[in-house]
Structures are given as structure tokens and as C-alpha cells.
Amino acid sequence: MNQRVIDPTQFIDDLQGKNINFLIGAGASAGLVRTLNISLPNESFEDFYSSDDITPEQRTVLDFIWFQLWIKDTLVDEEKMKEVKEKGDNKSDVIKNYYEFVNNLASLLDAEGYDKPKRANIFTTNYDSLFELVFDEISKKNRLIYFNDGSRGFFNRYISTENFNLNVSHSAVTDNFQRSIPTINLLKIHGSITWTKSKEDKIKVSMNSDTFNSLVELGNELSNRIDEHSSIYKVFFDHDQDVDNNIREKLLNELLEFYKANQDEIENFILKYHNLQVVNPTKEKFRETVFQQNYYQMIRMLSFELEKKNSVLIVFGFSFADEHIREIVKRSIINPSLKVFVICYDASTREKISSMFQDVPTDNIEYLPYSFEKNQDGQDLEIHGNFDYLNFLFGDISNG
Numbered sequence: 001m002n003q004r005v006i007d008p009t010q011f012i013d014d015l016q017g018k019n020i021n022f023l024i025g026a027g028a029s030a031g032l033v034r035t036l037n038i039s040l041p042n043e044s045f046e047d048f049y050s051s052d053d054i055t056p057e058q059r060t061v062l063d064f065i066w067f068q069l070w071i072k073d074t075l076v077d078e079e080k081m082k083e084v085k086e087k088g089d090n091k092s093d094v095i096k097n098y099y100e101f102v103n104n105l106a107s108l109l110d111a112e113g114y115d116k117p118k119r120a121n122i123f124t125t126n127y128d129s130l131f132e133l134v135f136d137e138i139s140k141k142n143r144l145i146y147f148n149d150g151s152r153g154f155f156n157r158y159i160s161t162e163n164f165n166l167n168v169s170h171s172a173v174t175d176n177f178q179r180s181i182p183t184i185n186l187l188k189i190h191g192s193i194t195w196t197k198s199k200e201d202k203i204k205v206s207m208n209s210d211t212f213n214s215l216v217e218l219g220n221e222l223s224n225r226i227d228e229h230s231s232i233y234k235v236f237f238d239h240d241q242d243v244d245n246n247i248r249e250k251l252l253n254e255l256l257e258f259y260k261a262n263q264d265e266i267e268n269f270i271l272k273y274h275n276l277q278v279v280n281p282t283k284e285k286f287r288e289t290v291f292q293q294n295y296y297q298m299i300r301m302l303s304f305e306l307e308k309k310n311s312v313l314i315v316f317g318f319s320f321a322d323e324h325i326r327e328i329v330k331r332s333i334i335n336p337s338l339k340v341f342v343i344c345y346d347a348s349t350r351e352k353i354s355s356m357f358q359d360v361p362t363d364n365i366e367y368l369p370y371s372f373e374k375n376q377d378g379q380d381l382e383i384h385g386n387f388d389y390l391n392f393l394f395g396d397i398s399n400g
Contacts, residue, residue, distance in 0.1 A: 008393050008394065015312055017310070018312045019312065020105075020108075020109075021306065022121070022124075022313070022314050023124075023325070024122060024123070024315075024317055025126065027317025028126065028316060028387060029126055029128050030094075032130070033076075033130075034073045037239055039236075040251075049062050057255075057260075058255040058256055058259065060259060062255070062281075064219060067273060068219040068220075068222070074126070074127055074193045075194075095133070097387035097388065097390075097391060098131065098387075101387070101394075102135065105120055105182075106184065117183070118180045118181065119182075119183040120185070121185045121301075121305055124190075127190055127192045129193055129207065145183070147183075148164060148183060148184065150186070156204060158198070159203040161187075164185045164301065187298050187301060189295060189298045192205070192277065203291070218265065222265060225258075225261075231250045231254050299328060306329070309337050311337065311339075313329070313341070314341045314390075315343060317345075319349075319352075319353070333357075338364055339364055343368050343369075353367070369384075
């Protein structure tokens with residue numbers, strides 16, 4: 001393995017003057033937002049949910065479990081942030097890392113020259129609200145920066161990819177000069193906890209969604225009806241319990257029994273759940289066309305950005321499990337002026353991701369970190385590609 005240590009100054013040089021894009025996945029929010037976990041031998045939640053032997057009734061119960069255990073946890077608002085900060089545990093570090101990252105990026109854009117827009121794109125598969133929370137916090141500092149989540153409106157805000165193609169400038173009172181101000185676009189490819197489908201078949205944005213609040217209330221009520229000794233509880237809710245290899249068939253039966261015992265409540269839950277605009281835990285991903293159209297529009301935007309001259313893509317906390325996104329990046333690598341930095345948490349992650357790109361030229365892909373530190377005994381210690389490492393790469397550029 002290459003033993004050289006990347007110099008943050010060189011990393012910044014590689015970004016300055018370029019079309020900057022980030023692809024950020026679940027690893028960024030790990031520690032504050034739960035990671036998807038299921039106690040079934042050799043089977044992920046997506047595999048189980050998508051398997052042919054799952055009936056519509058069983059899948060309906062799985063939708064409720066998916067929301068209750070994972071989706072519900074992704075709403076991070078000011079109230080939750082306050083609770084996290086008061087506890088002072090490692091969850092608060094996640095928010096701090098997001099805050100530092102956005103400040104670093106804003107400072108990098110602010111230092112750009114006048115020959116190109118001071119703009120960066122953050123493509124993320126996360127549907128948590130951490131970026132929105134941090135954007136709001138930084139805006140309170142009155143820092144001259146424009147955050148764009150693709151929504152427009154006042155009392156009601158709606159998402160459209162057309163809203164991302166903006167160049168924002170600031171002028172003096174007398175209009176004697178005009179300068180571009182830093183703009184950060186947030187493109188949530190897999191949807192958002194703050195998105196719901198409106199009556200007009202548009203994607204509506206709200207941090208205080210009636211749909212979400214109703215789902216939380218209904219989900220909590222249904223959770224109270226799950227027997228703690230059932231296979232449903234053992235497989236999804238309590239991963240500390242021992243799970244035998246023959247539990248799958250028993251689980252399928254109990255999912256169906258739970259549906260029959262709570263059919264009216266489950267169906268009421270699902271009616272509301274279908275309005276929530278997040279990807280489903282299935283390889284098919286979509287239930288309706290509004291969100292599907294938005295998804296593919298953002299996928300095309302990712303493709304267009306990576307095909308531009310002098311583009312940079314920084315990948316962080318992303319496993320490339322999404323086949324559509326992986327293929328977009330693969331096809332874009334033929335762009336000779338594209339530089340890709342893939343930040344891997346550890347050596348096994350690097351090996352897994354690099355194997356996905358073995359069939360394409362990889363001269364313009366750089367896997368980070370690629371160095372070791374020495375402990376007191378002189379032994380090699382691997383540097384983890386976590387959020388601290390990503391912020392380290394920006395050096396001391398932030399003054400926000």
C-alpha cells in the first residue's frame with residue numbers, strides 16, 4: 001500500500017477552480033442516525049423485503065417496521081439537536097462534524113476567483129435532516145452564503161430540479177460592483193424525511209409535516225402491540241437476542257398474523273406512508289411516479305455534473321450499493337478531466353469498493369486514506385476514513 005500521507009494543501013489545490021461535487025451516504029450520519037440492521041442469517045432487510053415469498057400483507061407490516069426503526073430516527077430538528085447537545089455524547093460529534101464540513105466548504109468556495117461560479121453540489125442518499133439543520137444554524141450567523149435544497153415558495157415550498165441551476169450574486173447598495181457568493185446545492189437523491197406528496201402531485205417540503213407526525217403516532221401505537229417474545233421483535237427490534245437459523249419461516253407467519261390482528265390500523269398507516277417521499281427498502285425502490293421522476297432527474301444531474309470539464313467528485317460514507325448511482329460514476333470515469341476521491345472507512349471497505357470498479361479505467365480514482373500512523377511501539381495504525389478525516393482534508397481553511 002502506498003505509504004505517503006495526503007497533504008491537505010494538495011487536496012485543496014485539487015478542488016480549487018473545479019466543478020466540485022460530493023456524494024455522501026449513510027456513513028456520514030452514523031452515530032446519530034441508526035444504520036439498517038436485521039438479524040437474519042445471510043440476508044439484508046432489502047433482500048428480505050424484496051424476496052418472492054413475501055406477500056403484500058407481510059410487506060405492509062415491513063413498511064411499518066421500516067418506518068418505526070429507521071425512518072423515524074432520521075428527523076433531526078432543533079429540539080432533537082438540543083437534546084443531543086445536553087447529553088454531550090458522541091451523537092453531538094456528528095452534528096459538529098456536519099457543521100464543520102459545511103463551514104469548510106463555504107470557506108473553500110468563498111476563496112474561489114471570479115472566473116467561475118462559487119458553487120458546489122452535495123448529492124446524498126441520506127434522507128435525514130442534518131444538512132438542513134446545519135444550513136439553518138449557519139444562516140443564523142449571517143454568513144453570506146446561499147443554501148439551495150431545490151425548493152421554492154413561502155408558505156408552501158415545492159421541490160424541482162430546475163431550481164438548482166442558479167448563480168447567486170451580491171451587489172453593493174449603489175450597484176458599483178457585483179460578486180458571486182458561495183452557493184451549496186443539496187440534492188437528496190433518495191428523498192427526504194421532510195418531503196411529502198401534495199394534492200397537486202408535487203413534492204412538498206416541511207420540517208413539521210402532518211404526514212410524518214401522524215406516522216410517528218400510529219407507528220408508536222402499533223409498536224406497543226408487538227410481543228417482545230415474538231420473532232418480529234427478536235429479528236428487527238432487539239439484535240442482542242439470539243436468533244436461530246430456522247427463524248425465517250416463523251417470522252413470515254408472525255408477520256401475517258400481526259397484519260390480520262391489526263389490519264385496519266396497518267392499512268391506515270400505509271395510506272399515510274405512501275405520501276412520504278423516501279425510497280422504499282426494495283430493489284424496485286418506487287411505488288409511484290412523482291418520486292420516481294424526481295429520482296431520475298437528480299440522477300441525470302449527477303451524470304451531467306460529472307461529465308463537465310474539470311469536475312471533482314468526493315465520495316464519503318457511501319457504499320455504492322445503489323446500482324444506478326454506481327453505473328453513473330462508472331460511465332463518468334471516461335471523462336479525462338474528472339478526478340474522483342473515494343474516502344473509505346477502512347481497508348476492507350476500500351477493497352470492496354475498488355472491486356466494483358475493476359472493469360473500468362481507474363487512473364482518475366484515488367482511494368483515501370492511503371497511509372498509516374505509527375503507535376508508540378512502532379506498529380502501523382490504519383487511519384479511518386471517518387468524518388474527522390474528511391474535515392482534516394480541508395486543513396485550516398474554515399474561519400466560520
